[in-house]
Amino acid sequence: MGEKLPFRARNPDNTKQLILDAAKIEFAKAGLGGARVDKIAETSGANKGMIYHYFGGKEELFAAVVEDAYLGIRSQERLLGLLDLKPSEAIKKLVEFTWEYYLENPEFITLVNSENLHEARHIAGSKQLRKLQKEYVDTVREILERGAASGEFRKDIDAAQLCITIAAIGFYYLNNRHTGGVLFGFNFASREALAARIKFNIETIMRMVMN
Structure with missing residues (x-):
């Protein structure tokens, strides 16, 4: 035994x-x-x-880890059923999911930061990641097009830019929570601050897309 x-x-x-x-x-x-x-x-x-x-080797293992980290968030996004939702509900759910994923997987932020320090050379050759990223942007584009066709969304929204903004609006806050806490004078990671932040994130993104 x-x-x-x-x-x-x-x-x-x-x-x-x-x-x-x-x-x-x-x-x-x-x-x-x-x-x-x-x-x-x-x-x-x-x-x-x-x-x-x-x-x-260690370099190749690091590349596999970073790729696996991206595959993790992209694969879970695909399970959200965004295309089955009303456009406004789909965008809100995507913003909420992205924020919650960062909170539940803090190593994702650290690994992405690390790979950026290496100028993304470890994932540069990953066709799988580029394919998944394209599918993700295409999904968001379809949601935006449906929303625009119904009159719910504006018609001039760039899907890729929106994807970047949804990622950045949560990523920056959590990545800079320590320095931000010092400079802004409150605990970025408190329950109250996190609740206020996701509320702000949702409102900000929805104001961007709504007609």
Whole structure:
């Protein structure tokens, strides 16, 4: 009892996901430069040889983690059923989802920041991410077009710009909560402040799109 399964009996997909999950924590905490493969191996229960076998090295593992982080938010967005909702309800739900995702997955913000420091070179070659991003923007464009056709939305809204704004309006607030708290003089992460912020985010985006 308690013995680890021999390597041949391991589920490769499960092992890879365990490594990705452990690596996500380590990279979010220490960044690419400070992250240690030894720590990732210890946390995941895999050995370093398995990590190198599946991912090739620390740089490649970091690339896989960042890609997996983006896949996470895009895949959950697809489950929202936005195209089945009234346009105004769909946009509101998207704003709420994006905010809640950031709150529930703080490592996403940290990983995106880290990848920006590396000028996005780890995801630059990911066709899968570009495909998912295009699908996301196309979904928002369809919602906007339906809203414009019904007279609910303005007709001049750029879907890509709206997607960027929905992401930024929550991302900036949470990413700068410490400096913002000092400069603005209140706790950005308090329950009251978070509730006020999502209310403001929804109102801001809806005013942008409504006719």
